[in-house]
Amino acid sequence: MSGDVIRLEVPARPEYILAVRLVVSAVAERGGFSIEDIEDLKVASAEACILLMDSAPETLDIRITAGDALSLEIKALGQRGAAAKTSSEEGLSQYLLEALVDNCEIRQEGGVVRSVRFTKRP
């Protein structure tokens, strides 16, 4: 499954985080990750979504690349309303992400997070 790409676009609403988590766990399971690592990936994916939802996008574009490692790139697309003034959960999402995955890039545009990328090796 080296280099396989799985793409997913979901409405940027909290109720779809579960769908993202499930897809990520299914792909990670194929990639030989341990149960603990899969759980970490699920939490990390959810945190990335939460972080992106602060910018009030229409949709989240998720791209999972499954190779020797599992990479996720999530982009915020469109604009549904005004971006949140303060980050939810006091910015902890970012720290959690950094603690759970191997490397993590959080990109801001105009003061809000618009894309998150991270990788985890099994």
Added chain:
Amino acid sequence: MTHRVGDSMGQQGTALSEQALLESYAKTRSETLRNQILEKYLYIAEIVAKKFVGRGVEYDDLFQVASLALVKALDRFEPGRGVKFASFATPTLVGEIKNYFRDKTRMVRISRRETEMVRKLEEAKAHLTTKYGRSATPEQVAEYMGLSVERVLELMEAQSAGYATSLDSYVATGEDSQLIKLVGSTDDAYEQIEDKDFLEYCFEHLNDVEKKVIEQRYGQNKSQLEVAAMLGVSQMYISRIERRILLKFRNFYEK
């Protein structure tokens, strides 16, 4: 390039006072300050613990582990390095929770292959019970599953290894056979009596100042500095007295 989102947000006023609190705690290590800071940041433990719910450990336990980790993080935190406490503490909390999972699951870990076999064993038992109209023997199960009897028994063991046995469970039929009543332990009451006796003996051989120092330092938990102020002497003097008392105690003990 990583942008730290949290840093630019939050109210400036509270951020400043939190920073001031952390700085003065780093200098004084005062318990009052520590409690004050921990209360402010306990929400981190709460949020992080919630993220790990659903992995086989209760939220309350996770929160407990996370809270303890928060204390550890605070003690290791060096303000003035330009890192926010939340950013410093979160990895510690995550690490401690993951250690907890590892330690906890090590006790009850069944390999994935074993889990699969246990599930098949369940199916086989159910199938055979229906077929024969009574509970199947391990031999019947072994034959049905194409395994040795030994392997079946092993699986049955693995099946129950996933659960910790309650101390309140009964090990035999009879009234007083709860497991907890049969597990032995060292009775340290005797040792306590001896210790108390020894301490009383030593105390009789101390002068008034020495008694006072012991009472204040270990009875009232006062610092050397506080006791020194109380007696109108230097802290060095208290320290010397303590060493002298210790020496006396040791001499008595060796006798």
